[in-house]
Amino acid sequence: MASSALAHAVEANFDGLVGPTHNYAGLAFGNVASAKNADQPSNPRLAALQGIAKMRALAELGLAQGVLAPHERPHVPTLRRLGFSGSDAQILQAARRRAPQLLAIASSASAMWTANAATVSPSADCEDGRVHFTPANLCMNLHRVIEAATTSRLLRAVFADARCFVHHAPLPSTPALGDEGAANHTRLCSDYGDAGLELFVYGRGNADETAPARFPARQTRLASEAVARLHGLRDAHTCFTRQQAAAVDQGVFHNDVIAVGNREVLLHHEQAFADAQALRAWICTHLHGERRPVFVEVPEAEVSLADAVASYLFNSQLICTADGTMRLIVAQESREHAGVWRTIQRIIADEGNPIAAVDVFDLRQSMRNGGGPACLRLRVVLNPAEQAAVNPLCWIDAAQAERLSQWVSRHYRDRLSLDDLADPKLLDESRTALDALTGLLGLGSVYDFQR
Template identity: 70%
Template sequence: MEANFDGLVGPTHNYAGLAFGNVASARNADQASNPREAALQGLDKMQALAKLGLAQGVLPPQERPNLSALRALGYVGKEARVLEKVWHEAPGLLAAVSSASSMWTANAATVSPSADTADRKVHFTPANLCSNLHRSFEPETTSRVLRAVFEDATHFIHHAPLQSTPALGDEGAANHTRLCAEYGEAGLELFVYGQGSESEPAPENYPARQTRAACEAIARLHELDPARSLHLLQNPAVIDQGVFHNDVIAVGNREVLLYHQDAFHDVDALKRWLRTSWRGARAPVLIEVPREHVSVEDAIGSYLFNSQLVCTPDGRMHLVVAQECRENLKVWAEIERIVEAPDNPIVDALVFDLRQSMRNGGGPACLRLRVVLNEPERAAVNPMCWIDAAKLEALRDWVRTHYRDRLVLADLADPNLLDESRTALDLLTQILGLGSIYPFQR
């Protein structure tokens, strides 16, 4: 089965517009955010998918503001004074160390299931996220979180993040897709990159965050069969339009790959690979959305391709989309065409209000990390991180108790926000049975 582990939105959720190349994030910079609403919206999605019978887990947010990072940069003194000083001297830095971007767990790591790896264990490599300052603070805590959730060394292998350098830029599962006939059978792992060799085309306006060198290193670390892994160049023209990750322009699950006509530099290479490497009873299903139906601009505005494709226990496939998809007439018409088509297994579209995340440039797919597990592996996962009715009630009460309903950038300098966040996270580690994963706990 394929489990989805969604990231909880953190108490400092704000709109600072930190991610260059993320159009939605830049468009909504400096607006007031609602952390409480954001977290509850995410929990609503988790609840709905769990009710469908999906294996649904949850991952915690990170400690923010990140005082450890500020002290490493030379800020000394009492915490309240440090926050005040940074706010006046370098407000952009305060925004960076306060970002709640770890909520987008599609960037947490790349995961390969035991069916694909030579040692028949599940492999995790946390993303180094070195392209943006605010995200570069995440990998250390992400590594601790993943080890606390997937602790059993009998089943799980945890690699260190790749060296933090632009030459090995890695943004995690947002640029990785696994395709297969059945989850438990050997699959094909598709790595999409934006920065390759000097002879390959590259974007001109926005940076390519994922490198081919990083993809190749992860494939080696995960002991993947080279014949069953493909490294495919993203179309640089769409990166320049704001497609900062592959999961903004393509989404796949089991045998289905849904993608925009302009997603890849060489889609024929992808098709050849599928023809020669595919195994299993189900044949691959490629659903290409023509640019005449949905422009890249509409795809980004609605996050059509930042949807989730999920399979319920009955084998039926569902498309999980943001409400913005239904509000865009062209996008919704395309979704209806996809659902009504007789030649693909997608049976319906499930619509969710995720506006708080969407305004910061993250849709349904950004919020989750996919982990394929067999039954012994599922049993080895920290049981307190699975979503059920009792856990949802506890988490909703926790959010309503500890989260603010309005946050502007100036609030990041409020020492009370730091105290509120730490109090909340300390309790959360108990709710989820994670132990001491945060710097303030260690």
């Protein structure tokens, strides 16, 4: 991590490292890209290297950039719980023969999208002055609900110092408390170290509120309110606002597919929120400090909702470099869509907002499964003492990025089909890789096969 990042509170990005079983099974109902590319062969090696390239580039920009390890997959303990028995190899073969969908679920590498790993509140916002983590229960999808236990162990291994960090258990795993983590949570502030505003966006709330008709709303208001209580957030600095139901029905399964916030800026599509005017008014009233709120709204007439979902314009990262300049981190798909690229250039040229530049990354392996730049990272605001308390091996610099790239090239396959998930050699390869990775990142025994 660059030494300049330690001078003051920063918003660190912890990206998920793509796992060895990255595949396209089309498991996420409501995720248009995931469904479109179902059953196609994947390239886990390329997927992981693309993610590492983004981490390396952001670290070179001077950002505090970290990494979170992938999960153990195929997850044989899940298949055992679902009635399969015998050796690991026998379980994989039986699942492929009798319940291939369950094998795909147990093999998903979806933990790479760490925007869903947890909701994180900075110490400046919490009553006890510590950073709070609540892992998402992800109970709306079976392939993701099995992530919570490992996510909890990984977060505790990276953020271990109890003087700085508080780790809560995931909320009870029931649809009434559906929690999808930071993908539906945004923080605005004047400066990262100041007390800020925490915005929780939900899709399912009171019975009298319009609900999506085609696709499920994964985040509930009850869950968001529970997380806010657990974190000890101040009522006056916490807002619960609803997604527009029609947007969910067009593939906006998380708020980070249609809106992104950073410091004082909220960049969003016209159809992102059920009542955008009320949300803006609340932010203007409650955000204090030298910087005043900046709203960048993209109208439907300029970028349709369908084009926003296809390009993942709003699933970009909005970051601040050391000099305070804001940059958009976008996927190649946004560059290739002429209308979306014109909008990005307009936003950058507009002196009324602080967004001054754009960086484009090839993340096609992730994008084909429905996850863009913002899906791949968990934002954690840290003051200098908290930065120093993070597991040091989980920070990315050029040397660590190179070590991770070599690890991927040594252990990952360059082609994976759904039939390959039943190959016992893949399980052995994955466990060997993860065992080596825990040493590389200083994580200890976080995986079931190590315990």
